[in-house]
Amino acid sequence: MYIALYARQSIERDNSISIETQLQYCNGMIRPDEKLYDVKNFSDKGYSGKDTNRPDFQRLMKDIHRGKVKKVIVYKLDRVSRSLIDFVDMLAVFKKYNVEFISSQECFDTSSPYGEMICKLLMIFAEFERTSIINRIRDAYDKRSDMGLYSGGRRVYGYNLEDTVINGIKTKKFVINKKEAEHIKYIFEVYSQPSVTLRLLQNNLLENGIKPLYGVDWTTGKLGTLLRNPIYVKADVDIYDYFERNNTNIVGNIEDFNGKHNIQLYGKTTHDKKLTDWSDMKIVLLQSHGIVDSAIWLKCQRKLEQNKQIGNSLSNNTSWLSGKLVCAKCGHTMTTVKGETRKYFLCTGKTHKKTCTGVKQTIYVEDMEEMIDEYISNKLESLNLSKVHHSDENSAQINIIKLKVKEVEQKLSSLSDAILSGSLNEEMIAVLNERAKKLTEEKRKYLNDIDDLLISSSNVKESLNFSKKWNKADFKERKAICNVLIKSIVIDGLGNAEILWNI
Numbered sequence: 090m091y092i093a094l095y096a097r098q099s100i101e102r103d104n105s106i107s108i109e110t111q112l113q114y115c116n117g118m119i120r121p122d123e124k125l126y127d128v129k130n131f132s133d134k135g136y137s138g139k140d141t142n143r144p145d146f147q148r149l150m151k152d153i154h155r156g157k158v159k160k161v162i163v164y165k166l167d168r169v170s171r172s173l174i175d176f177v178d179m180l181a182v183f184k185k186y187n188v189e190f191i192s193s194q195e196c197f198d199t200s201s202p203y204g205e206m207i208c209k210l211l212m213i214f215a216e217f218e219r220t221s222i223i224n225r226i227r228d229a230y231d232k233r234s235d236m237g238l239y240s241g242g243r244r245v246y247g248y249n250l251e252d253t254v255i256n257g258i259k260t261k262k263f264v265i266n267k268k269e270a271e272h273i274k275y276i277f278e279v280y281s282q283p284s285v286t287l288r289l290l291q292n293n294l295l296e297n298g299i300k301p302l303y304g305v306d307w308t309t310g311k312l313g314t315l316l317r318n319p320i321y322v323k324a325d326v327d328i329y330d331y332f333e334r335n336n337t338n339i340v341g342n343i344e345d346f347n348g349k350h351n352i353q354l355y356g357k358t359t360h361d362k363k364l365t366d367w368s369d370m371k372i373v374l375l376q377s378h379g380i381v382d383s384a385i386w387l388k389c390q391r392k393l394e395q396n397k398q399i400g401n402s403l404s405n406n407t408s409w410l411s412g413k414l415v416c417a418k419c420g421h422t423m424t425t426v427k428g429e430t431r432k433y434f435l436c437t438g439k440t441h442k443k444t445c446t447g448v449k450q451t452i453y454v455e456d457m458e459e460m461i462d463e464y465i466s467n468k469l470e471s472l473n474l475s476k477v478h479h480s481d482e483n484s485a486q487i488n489i490i491k492l493k494v495k496e497v498e499q500k501l502s503s504l505s506d507a508i509l510s511g512s513l514n515e516e517m518i519a520v521l522n523e524r525a526k527k528l529t530e531e532k533r534k535y536l537n538d539i540d541d542l543l544i545s546s547s548n549v550k551e552s553l554n555f556s557k558k559w560n561k562a563d564f565k566e567r568k569a570i571c572n573v574l575i576k577s578i579v580i581d582g583l584g585n586a587e588i589l590w591n592i
C-alpha cells in the first residue's frame with residue numbers, strides 16, 4: 090500500500106502552479122503517522138481536466154483497482170477532473186477500494202463524514218468556473234490559436250487543409266478550393282440582395298445543384314452559420330472595426346487587416362445556432378486568404394442581425410434558461426420569442442419544423458425564470474442545510490437561532506392570515522404589510538447568522554452558501570449555475586414544468 094500524490098498542469102503559464110509545487114503541497118499533507126507508507130508521484134503535464142484520458146491518471150486508477158493505494162492527495166480538486174460526472178465516478182471507485190482522498194487547497198478529506206458531499210459541491214463550482222471563464226481554461230488550444238495556427242476541426246466549404254510548418258510547429262493551413270470558392274462568392278452575393286431570405290437562398294442553391302460539404306442538403310441553419318463565418322472575409326480595417334464594436338476579442342494588429350487575409354473564429358461551438366454573440370468569441374487573423382469582399386460580408390451580417398431582431402431567432406442572451414426548456418410533445422427545445430410586451434417561450438418544433446402543435450399556455454420568460462430561480466435557490470439551500478444537521482460545533486447556537494426563525498415565521502403567517510381575511514381596511518393592511526416586511530428582514534438576518542455559524546464551523550470556508558451566491562449571481566453566472574444544476578426543464582402540453590436535475 091502506498092500514498093499517491095497526483096498533479097496535473099495543462100500548460101506552462103505564469104499564473105499556473107507547476108507540477109513540482111503541486112507535489113510539494115501534496116507532500117505537506119501527509120500526516121506524521123503516515124510516514125511509514127511509500128509515497129509515489131503521478132503527474133500529467135500538458136493534459137487538460139476535461140476528461141480522464143491522461144496517462145498517469147490512468148496508471149493511478151489501475152493501481153487503485155489492484156488495491157495498492159491507501160490514499161490519494163491532490164493540490165486542488167480541479168487537478169483531478171473538471172467534469173463533475175467523471176469526478177463523482179472516481180469517488181465511487183475510491184470508496185469501493187477504501188481509498189482516502191484529500192485535496193490540499195480545499196482542506197477536505199473524504200474520511201470526514203461530509204467530505205464526499207462537500208466534494209460534489211466544490212466540483213459544481215469547479216465546473217461553474219470552467220463554463221464561466223471559458224477563454225482562460227482553453228489554454229493549450231488558445232495558445233495555438235493565438236499564433237494563428239490551425240487548431241483542429243473539420244475543413245470548411247471553400248477551403249482545403251494542407252500540412253505546413255510555421256515557426257517550427259507542424260500544423261495545417263487553409264488553401265482556397267477554387268470551385269467551392271466560386272460557390273461561396275455566389276452564396277454571399279445572392280444573400281446580400283435585400284429581397285433574398287435564407288429560405289430563398291436555400292431553394293436557389295438546390296435548384297443550381299450546389300451541395301453542402303456535410304449532410305444531404307443546405308438548411309437555413311447551415312447557411313446562416315456559413316454566412317456568419319469570418320473565414321470567408323477578406324479582412325480589412327472595416328472588419329476590424331466591426332468586431333471591435335461587437336466587443337470580440339481580436340488577436341492581430343490592425344495594420345495587418347489589409348484586405349487579403351481571412352479570420353478564424355474561436356469560441357463556443359454553436360452548431361445549431363445561426364447567430365452567435367460575437368462578444369463571447371475570439372477572432373484570429375490568419376495567414377491564408379479571404380474569398381469575399383468585406384463590404385459584401387458586412388452587408389450579410391447586417392441582414393442576419395436584422396432577422397435576429399425580427400423574431401423567432403435563437404438569441405442566446407434573452408434568458409438564462411435558454412436552451413434548457415424542452416417540449417414534452419416533440420422533444421425539441423423551446424426558444425425565446427419577443428412578444429409585444431413580454432418575451433415568451435415557443436417550441437421550435439412548432440415554429441421551425443411545423444411538426445408540433447406546441448404548448449397551450451403562454452410561458453412567459455420572466456415567470457419561468459422566477460419559478461426556476463426559487464427552485465434552484467431551494468435546491469442549493471437544501472445542499473447547505475444537509476450540513477446543518479451534522480455539524481456539531483455551533484449546533485446549539487444554530488438551534489437557538491432556528492427557534493427564533495420559527496417564531497418569526499409564525500408571526501408572519503398570522504399576519505398574512507389577517508391580511509387575507511378581508512376584514513381590514515387599506516390603512517390597516519398597509520401597517521401590517523410594513524410589519525411583515527420587518528419580520529421578513531429579521532428572518533433573513535437570522536438565516537444569514539446561521540450561514541455564518543455554519544461557515545465558521547466548517548473547514549470549507551468558501552464553498553458553502555451556494556444559495557447566497559445564487560442570489561447574488563448575475564446573468565452569466567446564473568446561466569452557468571443553471572447549466573450545472575439542471576439538465577432540462579420539460580414542458581408538457583398544458584405548460585406544466587418538470588425539472589430534471591443533474592445532481
Ligand SMILES: [Zn+2]
Nearest residue numbers: 416419436445
Ligand atoms: Zn413541441
